[in-house]
Amino acid sequence: MSKKKKNILRVMVLLVLVLGIIQLYEPKTMIDTVNKYGMAFAPRTLYWGVTGQDVRVVQDKLLRWQYYDGQVDGIYGARTYRAVRRFQEKNGLKVDGVVGPSTASAMGISASAAPAGSTQGVSRSADEYLLARTIHGEARGEPYIGKVAVGAVVLNRTKSPSFPNTIAGVVYQPLAFTAVADGQINLTPNKDSINAARDALNGWDPTYGCLYYWNPATATSKWIWSRKVTLKIGKHWFGI
Numbered sequence: 001m002s003k004k005k006k007n008i009l010r011v012m013v014l015l016v017l018v019l020g021i022i023q024l025y026e027p028k029t030m031i032d033t034v035n036k037y038g039m040a041f042a043p044r045t046l047y048w049g050v051t052g053q054d055v056r057v058v059q060d061k062l063l064r065w066q067y068y069d070g071q072v073d074g075i076y077g078a079r080t081y082r083a084v085r086r087f088q089e090k091n092g093l094k095v096d097g098v099v100g101p102s103t104a105s106a107m108g109i110s111a112s113a114a115p116a117g118s119t120q121g122v123s124r125s126a127d128e129y130l131l132a133r134t135i136h137g138e139a140r141g142e143p144y145i146g147k148v149a150v151g152a153v154v155l156n157r158t159k160s161p162s163f164p165n166t167i168a169g170v171v172y173q174p175l176a177f178t179a180v181a182d183g184q185i186n187l188t189p190n191k192d193s194i195n196a197a198r199d200a201l202n203g204w205d206p207t208y209g210c211l212y213y214w215n216p217a218t219a220t221s222k223w224i225w226s227r228k229v230t231l232k233i234g235k236h237w238f239g240i
Contacts, residue, residue, distance in 0.1 A: 044126065045098060045099065045100045045101075045126070045166060045168060046058060046076055046098065046099035047076060047081075047097070047098045047099070047130070047166075047168030047169075047171075047172055048076055048077065048078070048080075048081045048097065048168075048172045048180075049076060049130070049133075049185070049186065050076045050126075051074050051075050051076065052074055053074060054109075055074045055075065055076045055080065056072050056073070056074040057109060058076075058080065058084070058099055058107065058109070059071075059072045059073070059074070059080055059083075060072050061107050061108070061109070062080070062083045062084070062087060062107075065087070067083040067084075067086045067087045067090075068080065068083035069083075070083075081097040081172065082097070084097050084098070084099055084103065085097045087103070087106075087107070088103060091106050093106055094164070094169075096164040096166070096168075096169035096172070096173065097169075097172055098164070098166060098168045098169045098172065100166060100169075127167045127168075127201070128194070128197050128198060128201060129189070129194075129197075130167055130168060130171060131151050131154060131155075131167055131171075131197040131200065131201065132189035132193045132194040132196070132197035133179075133185050133186070133187070133189050133193075134150070134151070134154060134171050134177060134179060134185060135147045135150050135151050135189065135193045135196050135197055135200075136179075136184075136185075136187055136188075136189035136190060136193035137177070137178075137179025137180075137184035137185040137186075137187060138150050138177060138178065138179045138184075139193075139234075139236070140190070140192075140193060141234075141235075142233070142234040142235065142236065143233070143234050144192055144195075144196060145206050145233055146206075146233040146234040146235075146236055147192060147193060147196035148196045148199045148200050148204055148206055149205075149206040149207045149210075149213065149233050149236070149238060150196075150213060150236070151196055151197050151199070151200030151201070152200045152204065152205040152206060152207050152210070153207060153210055153211060153212065153213050153238070154167060154170050154171065154200075155167070155200055155201070155205075156205070156207070156209055156210060156211055157170045157211055158170055160211060162211075163211075171185070206233065207230070207231065207233075207238045208230070208231075209240065210230060210231075210238040210239055210240055211239075211240055212224065212227045212238065212239045212240070213236045213237065213238045213239070214227075214236065214237055214239075215235050215236055215237075216237055217235065227239035227240065228240050
């Protein structure tokens with residue numbers, strides 16, 4: 001083999017090695033860069049059950065301001081929820097235990113201070129998953145249309161002035177859902193529950209605007225019986 005051909009071969013081998021190194025390392029570098037900087041411009045809504053560095057930021061602030069008495073562990077649990085509510089009440093904010101834009105602003109948390117934020121598409125995914133968890137916890141034994149109906153009730157409440165205007169706010173409103181009280185909301189939703197959440201978010205409302213549902217065989221609230229029943233799906237009654 002001539003010297004010229006050997007040099008060409010060496011160059012080709014070197015190029016292959018360089019391209020291989022780029023493929024192995026550049027994607028990770030790009031991901032790390034996005035995680036550190038690219039997601040910093042759209043902080044996500046924080047609520048009971050989410051985790052991340054942005055939760056740590058909230059916990060740290062609330063701890064220093066003596067609203068929070070737990071560990072700064074990045075897990076949005078009961079203590080964080082109660083601390084956020086105390087902060088909201090003290091500062092004249094809507095008391096829903098959810099760290100949305102207004103509460104984050106009052107805490108002095110700017111977009112750049114929340115590196116674990118999300119884009120609009122991811123926010124939709126987060127809402128979808130929370131709704132699916134709620135449906136699974138509340139109605140996993142119900143027919144599919146009954147699952148969608150439970151999801152629709154949650155969404156109908158977000159549009160009503162009588163309830164918080166976010167899915168998280170509605171779901172974690174005190175005493176609103178049995179699944180939150182008994183921990184069933186922490187179960188992993190199955191495919192039907194996820195699909196039901198998607199259908200509800202896409203506009204299917206089998207309840208035609210209902211704000212309440214209950215199982216008459218297990219309901220303990222006397223007040224719920226004052227609601228007007230408009231339809232029954234599976235074991236649940238739906239009303240306004």
